[in-house]
Amino acid sequence: MSARLFQTDVLFLQRILAVSGFYNGPFNGKWTSNVDGAEEQFLARYEQIKGEAGAFDSRTESCIMSLIPAAQVKAREFMNVINGRPLTCRIISGTRTYDEQDALFAKRPKVTKARGGQSNHNFGIAWDVGIFENGKYYAGDTKKEDKAYVELGAFIKANVPELEWGGDWRSFVDKPHYQLTKGKSVAQVRALLEKGKAYVAGRRRCPPSVRAEFLPVPALVTHVITSLPLSGVTIPRVVEGLSQGLFVRVMVEAGEHSHAQIRRARQSTL
Numbered sequence: 209m210s211a212r213l214f215q216t217d218v219l220f221l222q223r224i225l226a227v228s229g230f231y232n233g234p235f236n237g238k239w240t241s242n243v244d245g246a247e248e249q250f251l252a253r254y255e256q257i258k259g260e261a262g263a264f265d266s267r268t269e270s271c272i273m274s275l276i277p278a279a280q281v282k283a284r285e286f287m288n289v290i291n292g293r294p295l296t297c298r299i300i301s302g303t304r305t306y307d308e309q310d311a312l313f314a315k316r317p318k319v320t321k322a323r324g325g326q327s328n329h330n331f332g333i334a335w336d337v338g339i340f341e342n343g344k345y346y347a348g349d350t351k352k353e354d355k356a357y358v359e360l361g362a363f364i365k366a367n368v369p370e371l372e373w374g375g376d377w378r379s380f381v382d383k384p385h386y387q388l389t390k391g392k393s394v395a396q397v398r399a400l401l402e403k404g405k406a407y408v409a410g411r412r413r414c415p416p417s418v419r420a421e422f423l424p425v426p427a428l429v430t431h432v433i434t435s436l437p438l439s440g441v442t443i444p445r446v447v448e449g450l451s452q453g454l455f456v457r458v459m460v461e462a463g464e465h466s467h468a469q470i471r472r473a474r475q476s477t478l
């Protein structure tokens with residue numbers, strides 16, 4: 209029995225599982241059945257989100273799998289939003305352990321200013337993308353390639369809320385980089401990760417037109433939610449699972465539907 213995620217660093221795995229809400233054992237770097245069970249739940253959650261939001265190419269998938277669930281949801285939203293754009297875009301980098309970050313820091317020419325524990329890639333909330341044209345990778349060192357990353361950044365900023373783009377940074381502009389907006393410093397997030405405390409709120413603020421409800425659901429969550437028979441409801445979305453899938457928060461664009469209408473529709477499907 210061994211880890212499937214972050215195989216070289218069980219301590220890091222324990223922390224990521226803890227901040228994802230699946231592990232509450234000690235942080236000692238030891239592989240136990242408790243860690244195994246938590247990883248199992250983490251991977252089940254990954255499969256669930258994939259089922260809800262759609263699957264992508266294998267490299268993108270392995271990167272998404274390394275993110276904490278809130279970032280997985282956001283990364284899939286990102287990938288869905290860019291679907292249909294002329295150039296292919298893949299996620300080519302996700303979470304790195306501190307050791308992996310240190311190895312990257314040592315690379316020359318310099319590719320990062322962050323050592324282990326100083327990068328958002330160490331917290332499960334950041335990813336880098338690669339743009340490809342007919343299979344050719346855009347390294348970003350020609351004007352045309354650079355422009356493609358800039359245009360993508362602008363498009364994402366206009367279409368995906370709650371994401372920070374590395375192209376907006378001042379000290380180390382990083383155009384392929386995206387991360388969850390978290391409202392905390394790197395040092396704060398690092399301290400929380402190392403204590404196994406969540407730093408990305410599971411709850412997200414809803415725009416006024418959106419109604420959020422908590423409801424218990426049986427196993428076939430996606431099916432139930434997507435079959436809500438409400439005319440005019442735009443894409444009811446399962447946005448997060450709580451307590452190992454016993455509850456989901458459903459966001460329904462309220463529009464002209466009353467609470468009672470939504471409840472009736474729900475009861476008829478549950």
Ligand SMILES: [Zn+2]
Nearest residue numbers: 335336385386
């Ligand atoms: Zn990055």
